[in-house]
Amino acid sequence: MEQVLVSTNGVRLNVAQDGPAGGPLLILLHGFPEFWYGWRKQIPAFAQAGYRVWAPDQRGYNLSDKPRGSRAYTLDVAAADVAGLIDAAGRDRAYVVGHDWGGAVAWMMGTDYPERLHKLVVLNAPYGSALLKRLRHDPVQRRRSWYMFYFQLPWLPEITSRRNNWRLLTGMLERSGLPGTFSESEIAEYRRAWSLPGAYTGMLGWYRAMRHAGVRRRQPPAPGTRTAPVTVPTLLLWGAKDRFLGRELAEESIRKCSQGRLVYLEDATHWLHHERPDQVNALIHDFIREPGGQPAQQGRQPPEEPL
Numbered sequence: 001m002e003q004v005l006v007s008t009n010g011v012r013l014n015v016a017q018d019g020p021a022g023g024p025l026l027i028l029l030h031g032f033p034e035f036w037y038g039w040r041k042q043i044p045a046f047a048q049a050g051y052r053v054w055a056p057d058q059r060g061y062n063l064s065d066k067p068r069g070s071r072a073y074t075l076d077v078a079a080a081d082v083a084g085l086i087d088a089a090g091r092d093r094a095y096v097v098g099h100d101w102g103g104a105v106a107w108m109m110g111t112d113y114p115e116r117l118h119k120l121v122v123l124n125a126p127y128g129s130a131l132l133k134r135l136r137h138d139p140v141q142r143r144r145s146w147y148m149f150y151f152q153l154p155w156l157p158e159i160t161s162r163r164n165n166w167r168l169l170t171g172m173l174e175r176s177g178l179p180g181t182f183s184e185s186e187i188a189e190y191r192r193a194w195s196l197p198g199a200y201t202g203m204l205g206w207y208r209a210m211r212h213a214g215v216r217r218r219q220p221p222a223p224g225t226r227t228a229p230v231t232v233p234t235l236l237l238w239g240a241k242d243r244f245l246g247r248e249l250a251e252e253s254i255r256k257c258s259q260g261r262l263v264y265l266e267d268a269t270h271w272l273h274h275e276r277p278d279q280v281n282a283l284i285h286d287f288i289r290e291p292g293g294q295p296a297q298q299g300r301q302p303p304e305e306p307l
Helices: 043-048 075-088 101-112 128-137 139-144 146-150 156-176 184-194 199-212 247-254 277-288
Strands: 002-008 011-018 025-029 052-056 094-099 117-123 234-239 260-265
Touching: 002 075, 011 043, 011 075, 025 075, 025 101, 043 052, 043 277, 052 075, 075 094, 075 101, 094 101, 101 117, 101 128, 117 277, 128 139, 128 247, 139 146, 156 184, 156 199, 184 199, 234 247, 234 277, 247 260, 260 277
Parallel strands: 025 052, 025 094, 094 117, 117 234, 234 260
Antiparallel strands: 002 011, 011 052
């Protein structure tokens, strides 16, 4: 595996790359507060299966560019980043898999760039309008999503999160996952990435951009307000023990898909790809190699020269 800076949509994204150059392109999109490392249990498995795997640090994270201002972190912009990565790989289409905020970007790809997708896989991330509806009308979901509102505040989250060696974030990870989901060495990798200059403010830019999603001040925010159906074949995987997102969001989200399939992992949490990697990998692999959608081997071959 190697890490390469790839130019796309006016920024440079650090992309972990593995697998044969001519393999079907598979893009893995992480969420908060991870970076490409969050896919460490998926990248080698799919590379060995013959896929050309690209796992970017999304804008604001780790070694990728960190533009200033919350408008630089809207989902429209992030989806354009992914479309640019497909171009940079020399392909017409890709398989896109996203978790958490990466899943929100994946949904946006499904509505705005369906012609760039073979198939779509989303892990524990609701379709934007489904979450907006719940935030407006469901007090239980609002309590679960307290951090979405807190992280939009100016300067205060940066100060409080860094206290006690990032205890706020590490505590969120440890309490929301199954026991032993994140080892101390893995947590250390996240602390390193969070501590890079400008990184944490860039990460919070994704939450602060929610104010630009057409929602007025003092109303619950939305990470995306698309209402159009997703027409590409879509698999939604959902850890049923998610402390942040109720399972009703999964049911409402899959109804947005004309070719959708919902699979619950009853014994997994929000971090299902860490906790049940073999099961998650098998479900994704079985889905993307099924008939339907653009055949995996089609599309332009990537350039032979290094990017």
